[in-house]
Amino acid sequence: MSGIREQKKQQTRKAIIDAAIGLFTEKGFEQTSMDELARAAGVGKGTIYGYFKAKEEIFLAYCEAEIDFAFAALDRKLDEEAPLVDQLVAQTMGQLTFVTGNREFGRLFAREMVFPGESSKLASRELDMRYLSKLGEVLGRSQQLGELPEDSDPLLLIAHLHAIYILVLSSFYRDDLTSMEDAEVLVRLLILQVLYGPAAVALANTEERKKWENLKLKFLEQREPKR
Amino acid sequence: MSGIREQKKQQTRKAIIDAAIGLFTEKGFEQTSMDELARAAGVGKGTIYGYFKAKEEIFLAYCEAEIDFAFAALDRKLDEEAPLVDQLVAQTMGQLTFVTGNREFGRLFAREMVFPGESSKLASRELDMRYLSKLGEVLGRSQQLGELPEDSDPLLLIAHLHAIYILVLSSFYRDDLTSMEDAEVLVRLLILQVLYGPAAVALANTEERKKWENLKLKFLEQREPKR
DNA sequence: GTAAAATCTCGACCGCAGTCGACTTTTTGG
DNA sequence: CCAAAAAGTCGACTGCGGTCGAGATTTTAC
Numbered sequence: 001m002s003g004i005r006e007q008k009k010q011q012t013r014k015a016i017i018d019a020a021i022g023l024f025t026e027k028g029f030e031q032t033s034m035d036e037l038a039r040a041a042g043v044g045k046g047t048i049y050g051y052f053k054a055k056e057e058i059f060l061a062y063c064e065a066e067i068d069f070a071f072a073a074l075d076r077k078l079d080e081e082a083p084l085v086d087q088l089v090a091q092t093m094g095q096l097t098f099v100t101g102n103r104e105f106g107r108l109f110a111r112e113m114v115f116p117g118e119s120s121k122l123a124s125r126e127l128d129m130r131y132l133s134k135l136g137e138v139l140g141r142s143q144q145l146g147e148l149p150e151d152s153d154p155l156l157l158i159a160h161l162h163a164i165y166i167l168v169l170s171s172f173y174r175d176d177l178t179s180m181e182d183a184e185v186l187v188r189l190l191i192l193q194v195l196y197g198p199a200a201v202a203l204a205n206t207e208e209r210k211k212w213e214n215l216k217l218k219f220l221e222q223r224e225p226k227r
Numbered sequence: 228m229s230g231i232r233e234q235k236k237q238q239t240r241k242a243i244i245d246a247a248i249g250l251f252t253e254k255g256f257e258q259t260s261m262d263e264l265a266r267a268a269g270v271g272k273g274t275i276y277g278y279f280k281a282k283e284e285i286f287l288a289y290c291e292a293e294i295d296f297a298f299a300a301l302d303r304k305l306d307e308e309a310p311l312v313d314q315l316v317a318q319t320m321g322q323l324t325f326v327t328g329n330r331e332f333g334r335l336f337a338r339e340m341v342f343p344g345e346s347s348k349l350a351s352r353e354l355d356m357r358y359l360s361k362l363g364e365v366l367g368r369s370q371q372l373g374e375l376p377e378d379s380d381p382l383l384l385i386a387h388l389h390a391i392y393i394l395v396l397s398s399f400y401r402d403d404l405t406s407m408e409d410a411e412v413l414v415r416l417l418i419l420q421v422l423y424g425p426a427a428v429a430l431a432n433t434e435e436r437k438k439w440e441n442l443k444l445k446f447l448e449q450r451e452p453k454r
Numbered sequence: 455g456t457a458a459a460a461t462c463t464c465g466a467c468c469g470c471a472g473t474c475g476a477c478t479t480t481t482t483g484g
Numbered sequence: 485c486c487a488a489a490a491a492g493t494c495g496a497c498t499g500c501g502g503t504c505g506a507g508a509t510t511t512t513a514c
Contacts, residue, residue, distance in 0.1 A: 044464035111338045114397045129450055152425035155443055167390035170341045197424035198379035216382055223356055271494035
């Protein structure tokens with residue numbers, strides 16, 4: 001009745017997450033063992049599993065904290081007056097920069113978000129909601145301004161933009177993209193294509209098209225030689 | 228000089244892969260232990276690591292065999308006379324059906340292909356080459372037939388189609404899609420959008436649009452209630 | 455206040471992927 | 485042909501994530 005138990009539980013939970021944030025940030029996720037984490041949190045190892053189903057779930061809790069921060073920063077930078085394409089590119093690149101900031105962290109995070117296991121399904125859904133609704137706002141404003149055809153379907157566009165984001169993230173982890181500039185070129189072209197159809201490359205400026213030609217060369221080169 | 232060694236090595240390698248195919252197919256990847264695999268292959272556990280860097284690498288070798296089979300089947304079914312959109316949808320759905328045939332296998336496979344670790348980067352690159360060149364052929368034919376604007380960039384289109392494939396795969400693993408019919412609706416609409424711009428939904432027939440409306444509802448429903 | 459029930463805590467323990475170094479087999483070179 | 489070097493094989497061992505059940509702590513019921 002008194003709720004002593006509930007109180008303690010909150011404390012313990014916090015202790016675990018705090019310890020995780022410290023250790024993961026310091027030594028990385030894979031390099032932190034559960035024994036270590038338990039010791040740092042001042043609880044038995046078994047206790048942790050009363051709060052989290054798996055190590056991976058602690059990782060997601062850790063991510064949430066980081067993401068809150070990153071999203072807030074992104075929001076501040078977004079310019080609502082800029083052209084639609086620029087806003088979308090900025091949003092996508094912002095996410096990308098954050099996720100790939102630490103390569104190993106990013107890969108784990110991407111894997112969990114894009115192909116979640118049973119245990120991370122809920123967490124992943126919650127996280128990408130925010131991202132999707134952000135895009136929804138941008139598109140909504142734009143549609144009202146007449147930048148988009150009236151009969152276009154916002155959700156379908158969002159799906160597509162999400163697809164682009166995942167693709168670029170994947171390209172990064174497959175070493176098809178090696179710099180953020182390259183990534184931005186690809187993102188911009190893909191977004192142009194979605195918004196304006198397959199002839200959209202023509203809309204890019206000369207500078208971008210040159211960069212794109214280089215990117216293509218690099219890509220094909222890496223695959224052609226049958227080795 | 229005699230090459231006895233080389234010969235034996237090929238044998239051993241084959242024995243390991245064969246054992247893996249048998250066990251993975253029968254009991255699944257995660258349920259098969261390296262000790263078991265070693266016993267089945269008739270070698271010591273340590274020996275396996277002379278042939279493969281990690282369990283995951285054996286998994287990819289296993290995948291290659293499966294994929295060869297699936298691709299051949301797909302090729303036979305593809306109708307070169309069909310409209311571009313139908314061909315692309317068929318190709319994408321074929322892949323999807325294969326990969327998700329076994330849910331757990333598919334998730335592991337997708338994770339390795341889309342966000343490969345250092346050890347699987349090469350294998351993943353080789354595998355998706357075939358898929359990409361397949362799409363390239365289809366698009367090439369189509370461009371010659373004038374179904375596509377002359378100034379569209381095939382590689383960019385391929386990138387986009389790949390993005391769609393990954394997105395739909397992801398949606399499947401996030402339970403946003405629960406049937407292959409749903410998946411096909413989404414794939415078709417996304418492809419239409421890429422080929423003909425954001426107003427393309429209008430190109431779908433009434434039946435598909437109804438299905439899409441249902442899909443959207445289900446999607447939003449699952450996210451709205453703050454629980 | 456107390457005894458029974460419910461809940462939480464703990465670390466020894468399990469099964470696993472991957473390593474290591476002692477041992478065996480093949481190749482080399484004189 | 486033989487001994488030294490190189491290459492390959494092996495399973496006991498290590499460290500890890502996750503489980504389990506005995507015991508401690510809180511809540512409930514009277």
